[in-house]
Amino acid sequence: MITMDDIVRDGHPVLRQTAEAVELPPTERDKQQLADMIEFVKNSQDEDIAEKYGLRPGVGLAAPQINISKRMIAVHCEDEDGHLYSYALFNPRIVSHSVKRAYLATGEGCLSVDKSIPGFVPRYEKIRVKASTLEDEYIDIRLKGFPAIVFQHEIDHLNGIMFYDHIEKDRPFAEPDNAVAIGKS
Structure with a gap:
């Protein structure tokens, strides 16, 4: 079982690396690690x-956050209508996105970041993601709003990007152009 002791913290070099693709079909070890990740979330x-x-409560986890530099993410969250998005994915990639942007009105947090970093994190409002599941299915999903933001946050981890990299340094609460706020402020 994954606990907070297994989560690497901001500053650990693995969080800034580009994670390696998982060879498909995945090994039993890769499957178990991904199953453990969704269980943790x-x-x-x-x-x-x-x-x-x-x-600490979380809605997503990427393998680099448990010191595994592989392209695996686990997401378990609901959208604004209460629809559950629960996915454990190998090699997720964003294949298209909207021009319109979105951001969380409350800002973003991260299990690997122990302090609050205030500011708006501009994301795409809608994305399309392709990936492989734990059940060896190839999926193509369309996401919008909160789940789209969660997926972008986790996929960023696979590319060595932290959420605060997107915050405008001089104006952290500058509303991003062409963007909609998600959630209450």
């Missing part, structure tokens, strides 16, 4: 389990 959202094991 779900556990972190369960109040009893999170309290028992000292887990």
Whole structure:
């Protein structure tokens, strides 16, 4: 079981590396690591389990965050309508995106970053992602709003990019052009 002790923190070199593609079909070890990642994200959202094991709640996790430089992500979140997006993916890639942007009105956080870094993080409002699942299925999904933001955050980790890299340094709360705010401020 993955715990907060397994999460590498900001400054660790693996967080700035471009992760390697996972060879498909994945090995049993890769499958187990990805299964453990989605279990962690779900556990972190369960109040009893999170309290028992000292887990910070999260909606996504990328393999580099547990010191594995491979292209694997786990996402477990709901959109504004309460629709659940629960995915454990190998080699996810954004194949298209909207011109319109979006950002979280409350800013973004990260399990690998122990402090709050205020500011708006401009993302694409809509994205299309292709990837392989734990069940060896090839999927093509369209995402918008909050789930799209979560996927972009996690895929950024696979490319050595941290969320705060997107924040405008001199004007952290400058509203991004052509963007919609997601969530309450």
